[in-house]
Amino acid sequence: MFKRIYAIFRARNVEFIRDRSSLSWNILFPILLVFGLSFIFSSGDRALYTVGVLQTSDVIDPTQHAYLDTRYLEFVAINDREVGYRKVERHQLDLLVEFGTPGHYWVNPDSPKGYFAELALLQSDAGNTIIKEQISGEAIRYVDWVLPGILGMNIMFSCLFGVGYVVVRYRKNGFLKRLHATPLRSIEFVIAQVASRLLLILSITTFVYVGTRYFLDTRMEGSHLTLFIVATVGATSLISLGLLVAARVTSEELAGGLLNIVTWPMMMLSGVWFSLESASDWVQQLAKIFPLTHILNSARAVMLDGATLVDVAPQLIALMVMSIVFLALGAAIFRWRAT
């Protein structure tokens, strides 16, 4: 069994590595994106000032304080005090406020945008009833925040399209039928494809990660081993999804359409480019069905907040369950022939 898996695994690796155009694209695409975005967002500017309102409800009542009528400020409800503090510390929130008697607000003295958000608050707080607290900490640059998103997106495209298209091409040109006439079983073929793509995408992602870390000094608060485990488990789930999508399809056009249907919701809702924290609750819940959401949340937790393996275990378990389900379904419905 392992001899057969290794034979297919090795042949697929050789095919991928010798396909210069595909290999170059897989490496160049994320590098260009990271460096491009790093350049574009180097000032760290965002369009709005973002103020967190510490409260138990998810809905902010604008009548509770005049500050909430201030133009050009975006107010987001924060339910967890510690999360709010950490966001002010990382400059992800320009200011955190809790209305009450007395009220409090937290601002980072190193944040220029926090300074203006504070000015607006003081102007609206006629009686100076809100007490100031200070939180200090280094800002998270956009490139630090977006790097896991871009790496995750590249993993997603490489795993889904790289595996899905290849399997459909093999099926369409009869190579799968030829393999079917040997003792090779579908689960062996599927495992070999997963292992091959995993090796390739982890190598490429490591290369890109090391490059960005060296040239852009990107943030890494947690352990590299934990991050590697997240990438491995996450990529496995996406490869399995790609195999499931391609399990029976015989047309590259249909495969492309199906893969787009799978990838674009993840692109939009998994937090590749922007945080979903201010999105409505149902969108956040919907996003949890996507493997990429769990990959990005856990990668950012490790890289930006120093989360440990235990901290990201729920996300990893979710990804592992998805992998098992996708792989089992994919192997069960796998079709060797085009017709």
Place this chain on the structure above:
Amino acid sequence: MTIALEARNLVKHYPGVVAVDGVSFDVEEGICFGLLGPNGAGKTTTVEIIEGVSPATSGEVIYYGERAGAKFREEAGIQFQNTALQDFLTVKETLEMFQKLYDNPADLQHVIDECSLGDLLDRDNRKLSGGQRQRLLLAVALINKPRIVFLDEPTTGLDPQARRNFWDLVERIRKAGTTIILTTHYMDEAQILCDDIAIMDGGKIITRGSPGELLHKQYSNVIIEIPIDDVTGDLSGIPHRTLDLQGIVEIDTDDVNTSLQLLAQNVSGMNRMKIRQPNLEDLFLDLTGHSLRA
């Protein structure tokens, strides 16, 4: 006599079509068995059911007395009509990959020598000529030291020299004791290579036997061929068939002397006339008809 393979009442339905309609035959060990038929006769479907790559609607395949299964997959070598190989791999890498899929593979060098691939080992699969590619596909089919080899229209698209080289190769394999199942619509190929043939049409076997037996059973006559240009008189008194494209008139007769006397009065000369025995192609056309198949 050992029966290597037995097809029992194979049936294959596609929506609105019965592709294979109760096909049964057995194949003796060590022979070359030919399955012939026009396009759409059901021969490739029949063979793919036997090979195990296409499920039958009903019927079963028996391999050395047992239902074809894991042992069959391990011992059968298959060359499909249309097979792509993995891109960017060399001939040697391709053979090595297939070799590792079997528990008891053949010696790689032996297969390379047998199929004359020694000079092509480092060549990318995509850069092989038609004949070289067919030799590689045959080598892939032989990589597991098969007891039985399936060749599905293996010489389609090859030039005459490559076809003859391929026939020599197939003959060597057969002489080594390997059972061969050959599907082809080249009648000369079947006549040269096959010990036993079955002709299919409409999803059924319409006749079965050795080429000699079939011809002997079907024909007691000879065929006289004469160029149309040489015909000067009226041939209506002689049963004949005009093949415009080839520019000949064929006279199918069991009385050569009388036919020649009649012809002598109606042709300008007999120097270009040919007298030949009917061959498999004649038999094939007589059994399956002369009209074009879809």
